[in-house]
Structure formats: C-alpha cells, structure tokens
Amino acid sequence: MTRRVRLLVLALGGAGLAALLVAACLDLPGFGRARHPYGTRAVHASLARHTANTIAAVNFDQRAFDTLGEMTILFASVLGTVVLLRQSRDEKRAAPEAERVAAPVRRYALLVLPVAVVTGLYIVAHGQLSPGGGFQGGVVAATALHLLYLGADYRALTRVRPVGAFEIGDALATCSYLVLGLACLLAGAAFLANTPLPYGTFDTLASGGTVPLLNAAVGMEVACAVVVLLAHFLDQAVEIEEEGSRSG
Amino acid sequence: MTVFPYLVAAYVFLAGCYGLATSRHLIHAVGCLSVCQAATYVLLLAVGYRDGGTAPVFSDIEPGSRPVVDPVVQALTLTDVVVGATVTALLLALVIQVVKRHGTADPDELRELRG
Numbered sequence: 001m002t003r004r005v006r007l008l009v010l011a012l013g014g015a016g017l018a019a020l021l022v023a024a025c026l027d028l029p030g031f032g033r034a035r036h037p038y039g040t041r042a043v044h045a046s047l048a049r050h051t052a053n054t055i056a057a058v059n060f061d062q063r064a065f066d067t068l069g070e071m072t073i074l075f076a077s078v079l080g081t082v083v084l085l086r087q088s089r090d091e092k093r094a095a096p097e098a099e100r101v102a103a104p105v106r107r108y109a110l111l112v113l114p115v116a117v118v119t120g121l122y123i124v125a126h127g128q129l130s131p132g133g134g135f136q137g138g139v140v141a142a143t144a145l146h147l148l149y150l151g152a153d154y155r156a157l158t159r160v161r162p163v164g165a166f167e168i169g170d171a172l173a174t175c176s177y178l179v180l181g182l183a184c185l186l187a188g189a190a191f192l193a194n195t196p197l198p199y200g201t202f203d204t205l206a207s208g209g210t211v212p213l214l215n216a217a218v219g220m221e222v223a224c225a226v227v228v229l230l231a232h233f234l235d236q237a238v239e240i241e242e243e244g245s246r247s248g
Numbered sequence: 249m250t251v252f253p254y255l256v257a258a259y260v261f262l263a264g265c266y267g268l269a270t271s272r273h274l275i276h277a278v279g280c281l282s283v284c285q286a287a288t289y290v291l292l293l294a295v296g297y298r299d300g301g302t303a304p305v306f307s308d309i310e311p312g313s314r315p316v317v318d319p320v321v322q323a324l325t326l327t328d329v330v331v332g333a334t335v336t337a338l339l340l341a342l343v344i345q346v347v348k349r350h351g352t353a354d355p356d357e358l359r360e361l362r363g
Contacts, residue, residue, distance in 0.1 A: 010269045018262055025254035032250070032299040039296065039318030043304060046319070047311050054304035054316070058323035070327050077334040084341040088348075129307045135330050203307050222330070229337050236344055 050199040051208040056128045060214040064192040067214070068177060071221055075174050078225045082167070085232040087240055094241050099153040109151025116144030124219035128208040134215045138222025146230060154238050163231045166224045173221035180213055253294035261287035274343045274353045278336060285332045289325050296321035 029035075046057030059067050087093065120141025127133030149157045180192070187196035192210075200207035260283060267280030296318030302309065304319040347353050 006269070010266065014262055014265065017265075018258065021258035021261070022255065025251050025258060028251070028254055028295070030250035031253050031294055032297050034298060034315070036296065036298060036318040038320045039298075039304070039316070042319050043311075043316060046304075047306065052305060052307040054306070054319035055323050055326065058319050059326065063323065066327070070330060073331050074334050077338040080338050081341040084338075084345055129305075131303060131305055133326075135326060139333075225334070229334075233337075233340070242348075 047202075049194060049209060049211075050202045051211050052129045052203045053127065053131065053133070055131075056133050056211055056215060057208070059133070060128075060211045060218075061194040061209070064181075064194070064210075064214060067218065068181065068192065071174055071177055071218060074221065074225055075170065078170060078228055081229055082232055085236055091240050091242055093239050096154040096158075096238050098155065101151065101153065106151045109147045113144060113147040113151065116147060117141055120144055120223070124216065124223075125205065125212075127215040127219070128211045129203060129205070134218030134220075135222050138219045139226055141219075142223040142226035142230070145227060149234070154234065157234075161227060161231065163228060166227045166231070170221055170224035170228060173217050173224060177214060177217040177221070180210060180217065184210065253297070254291065257287045257291035257294060260284075260290055272354055272356065274346060274355060275340070277355065278339045278343065281339070282332065282336055285328065288328055292321045292325045292328065293317075 042058050042062060043054050045062060046054040049057065049061060051057035051061065120137050120139075123132035123137030123140055124134055125137075127137065145161060146157065148160060182191070184193050184196055185191055189195040192214075194209040194211065197209040197213075199209050206212070264280050264282075264284030264287065267283060268277055271277040271280060298315050298317050301315045301317040304316040304322065343353065346358065350358060352358065
C-alpha cells in the first residue's frame with residue numbers, strides 16, 4: 001500500500017470516527033452539571049471513614065481491589081522491561097567513565113536532591129490528607145534520586161542505588177499490598193475491605209483505617225519500579241555496548 | 249458550550265491517531281500513543297467537572313461548604329496516568345530491541361518478518 005492510499009483510507013476512517021465521536025459528545029450529560037450521583041456517594045463514604053482526600057479513599061478503600069490490578073500492571077510492565085533490556089550475548093558491559101560536570105549544575109543538583117527526596121516522601125505520607133499519594137510521591141522520590149546522575153556522574157548513582165535491592169523492594173511492596181488484603185480476611189472482613197482498623201481522628205496522619213498502609217505500599221512499589229526502569233534505560237545508554245564498537 | 253471540552257478530547261484523540269498512522273519513527277509513534285491517551289484524561293476530567301467545584305480534598309475546606317468535582321473520575325484519571333507511563337516505558341524498551349535487531353526505527357522498513 002502506498003503512502004497516498006494509506007492516507008486516503010486513514011482520512012475516510014478518521015472522518016467516520018470523528019462523526020461518531022461528535023454524535024456521542026452531543027449525547028453526553030452537559031459539562032459542569034451539578035448532579036454527580038457517584039461523586040456525591042464517594043465523598044460521603046470517604047468522610048464516614050475519616051479520609052480527608054477523597055481520591056485516596058476511592059483508590060485505596062472503595063476501589064482497593066482495582067488498585068491491586070493496577071499495581072499488577074505496573075509490576076508486570078517493569079518485569080517486561082527488565083527482560084527486554086537485559087544484556088544479550090553479543091553485547092558487553094563497558095565501565096562508565098568519570099564525567100566532568102559544570103560547578104553550578106553540581107552545586108544546585110546536590111542542594112536540591114535531599115529536598116526533592118523528602119518532598120517525595122512527604123507526598124506519600126500525606127496521601128490520605130492532601131493532594132498526592134503513593135503513585136505521585138513515589139515518582140517524585142525516585143526521580144529525585146537521579147539528580148545525582150546530573151550533579152555527579154553515573155558511577156556515583158550506581159553506588160547509592162543498588163538495582164537488585166530496588167527490584168526486591170518492588171516485589172516486596174507488591175506482596176505487602178496482597179498481605180494487607182489477606183490480613184483483612186483474617187480480621188473477619190472482606191478482602192481489602194477498610195474495616196479492621198480504627199478510623200482515627202479526621203485530618204491526622206493516622207486517620208483512614210487501612211488507607212495509609214495501602215498508600216505506603218503503593219508508594220514503595222512505584223518508587224522502586226521507577227528506579228528499576230530508569231536504571232535499565234540508563235544502562236542501555238551508558239554501559240551496554242555492541243561487540244566491537246566503542247561509541248555505543 | 250456545554251459540549252466543547254468533550255470535543256477537545258475527541259480532537260486530541262484523532263490528532264494522536266493521525267500521528268500514529270503517518271509516523272516514520274517508532275519513538276514518534278510511542279509519543280503519538282501518549283497523545284491518544286491524553287485524550288482520555290481530558291474526557292474523564294470533563295465528565296467529572298461541576299460548576300464552581302474545587303478539589304475533593306477536605307483537609308482545608310469544610311465538608312459541604314463548597315461544591316467539589318467528581319472524585320471517582322479523578323481516581324480513574326490517576327490510574328490512567330500510571331498505566332500510561334508504564335506502558336510507554338515497556339514500548340520504548342521494545343523499540344530499543346527492534347532497533348538493535350533490525351537496525352532501523354522506521355515502521356515502513358519493518359515489513360517482512362525475520363526469524
């Protein structure tokens with residue numbers, strides 16, 4: 001099929017899809033309407049269980065089982081990436097060389113690094129109270145660690161970031177989410193139901209029953225997963241070379 | 249104007265599809281897939297919006313004092329973002345392998361299967 005024919009087919013299909021989408025949009029409930037029955041019920045349920053951040057309550061309480069599926073997708077795709085990016089037979093590992101970094105870059109990267117890591121952990125810890133949570137805070141904490149790559153060089157990063165430990169951490173965090181669900185069963189509730197723990201005082205760190213625990217498990221999993229993903233992509237760029245070529 | 253945000257979502261989706269179909273580089277194609285996925289964020293957030301609504305977080309507002317937007321679709325959007333990011337990582341890993349095995353990242357040159 002030539003490019004012209006392909007574009008023609010695409011235009012035909014696109015026009016049909018656009019017409020259907022516009023028809024569907026015209027039939028949707030109006031934008032900004034006041035009636036949101038599911039939203040109102042979710043807010044009600046979240047307040048009844050002393051969780052200030054309703055989105056965390058939806059993710060880790062009302063839809064905790066769906067979040068288990070989401071974590072499994074995350075874990076599976078990390079596993080797939082690790083398998084795809086492994087060192088193959090015709091490749092060898094070259095030791096990364098020391099790099100020179102401009103002094104201001106080094107100074108500010110190392111200055112921001114601890115602040116960024118603590119910010120990430122703060123976002124995870126306050127997931128049930130303020131905007132944020134395990135998913136967002138995990139990404140912040142994991143990427144903050146890579147400021148070391150900008151501020152120093154790849155060798156410094158590999159010293160503070162043992163990939164094996166983070167891979168184990170990723171698996172442990174996924175398991176701990178499952179174990180928390182099973183603990184709910186042992187306590188006589190349904191799987192991942194937020195009933196065994198006391199709900200605590202509204203708007204404090206310990207409020208929300210199992211929400212902060214599940215949130216912490218997800219935070220650890222996401223942080224470890226992002227570190228492992230970035231480590232394997234960086235390996236491809238910095239360390240792994242084809243046999244016989246030095247430029248990589 | 250009550251359908252305008254939905255139409256924006258449809259437009260973003262179609263723009264991503266156009267990019268996917270005419271892509272000449274696999275990394276560009278992965279980027280276009282992310283554009284398609286961004287359309288679902290726009291659609292979900294538009295569905296959940298309530299006039300004058302604020303974020304459904306009650307650590308600094310009194311419950312019931314202000315309208316809040318729908319938290320269910322916000323949680324769905326969060327799920328969508330996370331899954332989108334990991335799928336993008338997986339696809340980029342596949343692109344690296346394709347370039348290593350076939351020496352090209354142009355989808356048009358990847359026609360025939362090779363053992």
